Amino acid sequence: MLIFKSQSDSKYIYNQVDNNIYPIPDDFDDLEIKTLFKDQFPDISVQFNGPKHGWEAQGKSESLIINITDACNLRCSYCAYSEHYPYEREHNNAHISFATAQKAIDEYIVRSEHVKIRRINLYGGEPTSNANLIYQIVAYTKSKANNVEFSINTNAYSMSNSWISFVIDNNIQLQISIDGNQARHDKYRITIKGGGTFNRIKNNLQKIYDKSSIYYKENIIFLATMAPPYQLLELHNLYNGDSLFQQPWSINFVRPIDTTFIDSIEDTEHLDTYSEQQLILANDYIKAAIKNKANEHFGHWVFGQQLKKIHFRDMEPESTEWINGCCTPGIDKFFVDSKGDYFPCERSGRFMKLGDVSSGLNMKNIQNIVHEYTLDCNEHCSKCPNLRFCDTCYLGSKRDNTLELERKYQFCSKRLEQLKLSLHIYVSALECNLASFDHLDAFE
Numbered sequence: 001m002l003i004f005k006s007q008s009d010s011k012y013i014y015n016q017v018d019n020n021i022y023p024i025p026d027d028f029d030d031l032e033i034k035t036l037f038k039d040q041f042p043d044i045s046v047q048f049n050g051p052k053h054g055w056e057a058q059g060k061s062e063s064l065i066i067n068i069t070d071a072c073n074l075r076c077s078y079c080a081y082s083e084h085y086p087y088e089r090e091h092n093n094a095h096i097s098f099a100t101a102q103k104a105i106d107e108y109i110v111r112s113e114h115v116k117i118r119r120i121n122l123y124g125g126e127p128t129s130n131a132n133l134i135y136q137i138v139a140y141t142k143s144k145a146n147n148v149e150f151s152i153n154t155n156a157y158s159m160s161n162s163w164i165s166f167v168i169d170n171n172i173q174l175q176i177s178i179d180g181n182q183a184r185h186d187k188y189r190i191t192i193k194g195g196g197t198f199n200r201i202k203n204n205l206q207k208i209y210d211k212s213s214i215y216y217k218e219n220i221i222f223l224a225t226m227a228p229p230y231q232l233l234e235l236h237n238l239y240n241g242d243s244l245f246q247q248p249w250s251i252n253f254v255r256p257i258d259t260t261f262i263d264s265i266e267d268t269e270h271l272d273t274y275s276e277q278q279l280i281l282a283n284d285y286i287k288a289a290i291k292n293k294a295n296e297h298f299g300h301w302v303f304g305q306q307l308k309k310i311h312f313r314d315m316e317p318e319s320t321e322w323i324n325g326c327c328t329p330g331i332d333k334f335f336v337d338s339k340g341d342y343f344p345c346e347r348s349g350r351f352m353k354l355g356d357v358s359s360g361l362n363m364k365n366i367q368n369i370v371h372e373y374t375l376d377c378n379e380h381c382s383k384c385p386n387l388r389f390c391d392t393c394y395l396g397s398k399r400d401n402t403l404e405l406e407r408k409y410q411f412c413s414k415r416l417e418q419l420k421l422s423l424h425i426y427v428s429a430l431e432c433n434l435a436s437f438d439h440l441d442a443f444e
Contacts, residue, residue, distance in 0.1 A: 002385035003030055004420045007286060007428040014423055016385050017046065019317045021427065045382035047320045050374035051328045055363065061111040063119035065335040065346050066101055068127040068134065070094040074155050074197060076177075077188040077261065078227050078254045080347075081125075084261035087400040088349050091125075094338040098136050103357035104336040105137070109144050111361070118148040123335075123346050127152050131163055138170055151175055153223070153346075155189070157197050159204040168212050173219045176201070178245070180224070180234040188227055205244050217247070226253045228265055232277040232302070236284075239298040249301035257407065258399065275417065278302070282425050289429035289436040306422040308440045309389055317388070323377050325391035329370070330354050330363045344394070350401040352394065369394065369403050376405045384412070386419050 002014045003024070011024040013033055024033050070081070070092045080088050105120070112118045120141060122134055134152070141148050151173035167174060178201070179185045186196030209216045222245065224235055238245050254261060285299025294300055327333065329344035334354060336342055342354040342361055352369060355362040373394055381387055392415070396408035429436035 001034065002416070002420060002423070003033060004423050004427075006424060006431055007283070008431060010427075010431070012423070012427055014385060014419075016387050019313050019315060019388060021423065045378075046387055048323050048374055048377040048382065048387075049320050050323045050326070050370050051331075055328055055331065060114060061108060061331060061334060061361075062115060063121065063333040064104060064108040064112075065121045065123050065333060066104060066137065067096055067123050067125070067335065067337045067346070068137075069096070069125040069130050070338050071129050072124060072126040072155075073129055073157055073192065074126065075190060075192050075194075076225075077190070077264075078225060080255060082261075084259050084264065085255070086260075087258050095130050095133065096336070096338040096340070098133060098140075100336070100340040100357050101133070101137050102140060103340070104342075105141055105144065107357070107360060108334075109141075116147070118145055120148055120150050121346075122150065122152045124153065126155055126157075128154055128158055128163065131160075131166075135166065138172075149173070153177075155197070156201045156204050157191075159207065161207075164204075164208055164211055167219075168208070168215045171215070171219065173221065174208075175221045175223055175250075176205075178222045178224060178238075179227070180231045181238050184231045184234050188225075202244065209244060221248045221250065223250050223252060226251060226274065228254075228262065230274040230277060232274060232281060236281055236298045249298070251302055257410070275421075278421060282421060286425055286428045289425070290432045292433065292435060292439070294429075294436060295439045303422055303425055304440065306389060306418070307426055307437055310422060310426050311437045311440050313388065321387055323374050324381070324393060324396075326370075326373070326393045329366060329394075330361045334361060347395055349398070351398045351403075353401075372403065373397065373405070380409070384416075386412075386416050389419055389422075390415055 001016065003011065004014070005011055011026065011028070011033070013022050013024055014020075015022065028036070070089065071094070072079075072081075072091060075082070075091075078084065081091050083090075108118070108120070120137075122137070127134060138150060141150075150170065152167070153175045154177075156174065156176045166172075177189065179187075179189055182196070182198040185198040189197050191197060205220070208220070226232070232251075235249070239249070256262060281299050281302060285294065285297050285303060288294050288297040288299070294304075327344060329352060330342070333345060334342050335344065335346050335348065336357065340357040342356055343350075344352050344354065352366045354365060381390070384390070392408050394403075396411075397403050397405045399407065426437070
């Protein structure tokens with residue numbers, strides 16, 4: 001159970017067993033609250049389920065990620081492929097061959113036969129460094145299936161007019177890395193020679209917008225990487241101050257383990273300010289939610305996903321729960337690297353190999369990892385207040401290409417604080433307006 005307060009200082013308790021939120025009388029202290037609820041809800045554990053027996057033989061895959069190249073035209077300081085991450089690959093000039101990509105696409109087309117919308121993401125390195133290969137892949141895929149949506153992860157640093165016309169004509173979603181305003185972005189996202197990149201990227205964004213504002217509004221997503229000293233409020237200001245950046249955002253963090261990056265930062269006085277910035281943003285977001293404008297606020301892209309889970313939570317839940325934020329490897333998606341090897345996703349490194357384009361997908365290779373991970377969740381997570389919302393996955397226990405289960409627990413306290421903040425936002429807004437989060441789409 002998790003005790004928290006709203007903005008009005010009213011006390012609530014969230015009970016993970018029945019997945020409900022309860023108001024608490026003001027004169028109850030925390031011990032009295034826990035005693036009351038322990039009597040009402042005995043010490044019940046929730047059982048975790050992983051993929052059911054036979055999952056490794058299923059033929060349905062939701063999406064495919066293709067690593068176009070390991071090469072990149074930038075040298076971002078915190079990059080997972082930099083010298084700061086000794087267990088990951090290094091920058092190199094390897095490209096996936098068209099023949100290898102064809103084999104992966106063919107397998108995906110077969111495995112996604114009954115998927116309504118097929119999705120292929122093109123990844124790197126920097127995918128645009130091999131634009132001709134992307135042209136080939138898109139044309140080939142369209143010759144095989146007519147229900148494919150494409151997306152490309154890109155730094156948007158190099159964009160010719162012909163490339164812009166291509167992505168617009170094919171309605172390809174661009175997921176573009178932007179870390180904040182010019183000073184913030186140029187702190188870490190730099191060229192091979194060490195120069196800043198923000199102005200050139202913004203000019204490219206303007207070119208896309210001028211070419212088709214409709215395409216821009218529907219297909220541009222920004223990816224921000226949080227690195228110390230944290231820049232959440234600067235992102236908020238960028239979002240409010242420039243219409244080019246009033247698009248969907250995804251907020252990620254520099255991976256804090258197996259890295260020397262954090263230790264390399266000279267400016268360390270603001271390492272712990274992210275939670276303070278979150279609270280400032282949350283208070284402003286609550287005001288917007290009360291006015292039914294939460295989806296127009298930058299906080300929607302910071303808090304919205306967890307608030308959606310809270311808002312649409314099952315009020316009569318089963319006594320079982322899926323294993324944290326884990327996927328079903330190879331079923332939800334799979335990733336093919338430049339060598340033609342298959343992995344669960346683009347963040348896997350060499351961890352949890354699923355096969356290759358020659359032998360095909362074979363999830364039996366990782367059955368033991370999935371089984372061991374599920375058993376560990378049942379032993380250590382079954383009474384956690386965050387068990388229905390935790391987004392930790394197998395990769396939280398990754399060290400190089402091995403499973404080290406105790407690693408996932410290093411950040412449990414931070415995840416609990418995040419849940420407590422989301423619950424605080426939720427009830428604070430609902431106290432003033434019960435329709436505050438009716439804009440959220442349960443199926444988005």
